[in-house]
Amino acid sequence: MNGARILDRLQRLSHLQDLEMMIHEAEDAKAKKAEEEMGFHMRGLEKLRAARDKWRAQVDPRDLRLFDRIVKRHLRAIVPVEERICLGCYVTLPTSVSPPAGDQDRLLTCENCGRILYWLE
Amino acid sequence: MADGSRILRYLDERFFVRDLKAKTKDGVLKELADYLSKDREVRDPRLLLEMLKKRESLGSTAIGSGVAIPHGRSLAIANIKVLFARHKKGIDFEAPDEEPVRLFFLIVAPPQDTNNEYLPLLGQIAELVKEPAIRDRLIEAQTYADLAQVLEGQGS
Numbered sequence: 001m002n003g004a005r006i007l008d009r010l011q012r013l014s015h016l017q018d019l020e021m022m023i024h025e026a027e028d029a030k031a032k033k034a035e036e037e038m039g040f041h042m043r044g045l046e047k048l049r050a051a052r053d054k055w056r057a058q059v060d061p062r063d064l065r066l067f068d069r070i071v072k073r074h075l076r077a078i079v080p081v082e083e084r085i086c087l088g089c090y091v092t093l094p095t096s097v098s099p100p101a102g103d104q105d106r107l108l109t110c111e112n113c114g115r116i117l118y119w120l121e
Numbered sequence: 122m123a124d125g126s127r128i129l130r131y132l133d134e135r136f137f138v139r140d141l142k143a144k145t146k147d148g149v150l151k152e153l154a155d156y157l158s159k160d161r162e163v164r165d166p167r168l169l170l171e172m173l174k175k176r177e178s179l180g181s182t183a184i185g186s187g188v189a190i191p192h193g194r195s196l197a198i199a200n201i202k203v204l205f206a207r208h209k210k211g212i213d214f215e216a217p218d219e220e221p222v223r224l225f226f227l228i229v230a231p232p233q234d235t236n237n238e239y240l241p242l243l244g245q246i247a248e249l250v251k252e253p254a255i256r257d258r259l260i261e262a263q264t265y266a267d268l269a270q271v272l273e274g275q276g277s
């Protein structure tokens with residue numbers, strides 16, 4: 001049961017990061033201009049920000065604190081793991097570390113760079 | 122004629138959808154995400170769908186002339202993917218010209234895009250579908266081979 005819970009928490013936090021990235025890109029003048037020139041209208045930034053603020057309430061407060069702390073240092077607080085490599089700092093994870101599951105209560109972070117690890121399997 | 126051959130690198134047979142069944146905008150997004158999730162590189166189909174829905178609140182990804190290009194970045198995906206789909210009758214996608222959308226290109230990218238491929242790719246697709254002759258041929262495409270031929274700019 002706890003295993004499912006931690007994955008659910010990770011999914012909620014991951015959606016928050018997807019939203020933050022989308023907002024970040026829409027705020028970036030160069031990226032926004034590029035998309036508008038392609039024919040996309042991006043008038044809903046305020047709506048998107050409101051959706052992000054609302055979604056924050058759906059995230060476990062502990063996870064949110066961790067996320068906010070990491071975001072101050074790294075734009076992407078959550079990074080995927082591929083073949084045991086943290087795609088934030090490209091350091092191989094120690095063999096003692098495994099994907100979040102079972103009765104784990106805390107989200108997994110990279111020992112080297114401190115980012116939250118998006119690691120399913 | 123715009124060069125679509127680069128787009129083919131991100132596509133394969135599984136990502137050619139001849140006829141979408143959905144009858145609403147959200148339904149289409151779900152169907153597109155479901156098809157793409159046949160790929161193991163989609164780590165979390167629900168996360169992908171939620172991102173696509175939120176992107177629409179920023180502004181519809183329909184660009185007029187019956188074309189929509191839903192797109193975005195998500196942790197749910199490991200590598201850039203493109204999917205092509207048609208909708209026979211056309212669907213209301215809140216397009217700026219209010220035309221029902223019959224042609225869809227879905228593009229999703231991981232948050233880290235080290236080679237900076239995503240925006241140029243999006244631009245190439247948007248450019249390609251601006252040509253009426255290309256749109257006509259895409260609407261006629263019955264198989265993945267037909268689509269590949271259009272993108273390679275052959276057989277016109």
Ligand SMILES: [Zn+2]
Binds near residue numbers: 089091111114115
């Ligand atoms: Zn790291």
